[in-house]
Amino acid sequence: MTYIEAAEAPAGRSNMIKLHGPEGFEGMRKAGRLAAQCLDMLCPYMKPGVDTGALDDLAREFMLDHGALPACLYYRGYPKTLCISSNHVVCHGIPGGKRLKEGDIANIDVTLILDGWHGDCSRTFAIGKVKRRARRLIDITYEALQRGIAAVRPGARLGDIGHAIQSYAEAERCSVVRDFCGHGLGRVFHDAPNVLHYGRPGTGIELREGMFFTIEPMLNLGRPDVKILSDGWTAVTRDRSLSAQFEHSLGVTADGAEVFTKSPAGLDNPAAPAGA
Ligand code: MF3
Ligand code: CO
Numbered sequence: 256m257t258y259i260e261a262a263e264a265p266a267g268r269s270n271m272i273k274l275h276g277p278e279g280f281e282g283m284r285k286a287g288r289l290a291a292q293c294l295d296m297l298c299p300y301m302k303p304g305v306d307t308g309a310l311d312d313l314a315r316e317f318m319l320d321h322g323a324l325p326a327c328l329y330y331r332g333y334p335k336t337l338c339i340s341s342n343h344v345v346c347h348g349i350p351g352g353k354r355l356k357e358g359d360i361a362n363i364d365v366t367l368i369l370d371g372w373h374g375d376c377s378r379t380f381a382i383g384k385v386k387r388r389a390r391r392l393i394d395i396t397y398e399a400l401q402r403g404i405a406a407v408r409p410g411a412r413l414g415d416i417g418h419a420i421q422s423y424a425e426a427e428r429c430s431v432v433r434d435f436c437g438h439g440l441g442r443v444f445h446d447a448p449n450v451l452h453y454g455r456p457g458t459g460i461e462l463r464e465g466m467f468f469t470i471e472p473m474l475n476l477g478r479p480d481v482k483i484l485s486d487g488w489t490a491v492t493r494d495r496s497l498s499a500q501f502e503h504s505l506g507v508t509a510d511g512a513e514v515f516t517k518s519p520a521g522l523d524n525p526a527a528p529a530g531a
């Protein structure tokens with residue numbers, strides 16, 4: 256695996272891992288913050304009866320109002336701005352023609368482009384009052400992401416991130432989805448490297464200062480296996496067990512990670528009891 260100064264890298268996805276400097280960090284800080292603010296804006300709407308198509312419209316208007324572009328819209332033919340994935344939907348649920356109901360859990364994944372830089376983040380919401388096992392899955396998935404982020408520092412390896420997530424999730428009797436992973440990002444949406452949410456410590460490529468990537472674990476209450484529905488996008492658990500996800504975009508700093516998509520309003524885990 257080779258690394259390349261981002262300024263010298265060819266545009267577009269490549270197998271080389273881009274290392275970014277201060278301008279990259281500044282661009283990602285702005286894009287990440289706006290993506291988090293978009294999720295913050297949606298929080299009050301995440302109530303029983305909300306129409307998923309209306310959430311998509313709100314998000315797209317928010318992005319355009321703030322000088323950003325919806326990164327998912329028409330990306331590889333994807334038809335909407337958001338991904339909204341509820342209950343046994345693992346990821347890439349297509350908004351529209353559906354209302355969320357009391358007891359659902361629903362992940363909203365926001366990706367926008369601001370001044371050419373991508374902000375990509377997601378949170379799982381509890382709709383009204385949810386069952387204790389649903390609440391628990393959300394909290395374990397949130398904590399799994401925090402543990403993955405805590406493993407990020409120069410000299411650590413990608414396998415350390417995967418191991419931190421997998422060992423925690425499985426100790427809590429949840430399974431880690433294998434079919435989707437985190438990814439490098441920056442001016443490119445899905446770039447090298449793939450960031451797996453399972454793995455062995457000390458394996459995989461070495462993290463270096465200036466790398467940008469997402470960590471976005473999907474955890475299931477049942478088996479890890481997924482299938483894609485006939486719309487070509489919606490990924491669901493094969494055993495129809497509940498699935499949750501959280502995602503942040505981050506940069507590797509001299510001594511750890513800078514999370515670009517932290518909620519300015521403190522709503523990173525919107526299902527957490529107030530003040531937690
Ligand atoms: N935001 C998703 C991710 O975390 C990607 C969605 S791609 C789409 O990588 F086309 F489904 F929108
Ligand atoms: Co992502």
Ligand code: CO
Nearest residue numbers: 364375376502
């Ligand atoms: Co995403």
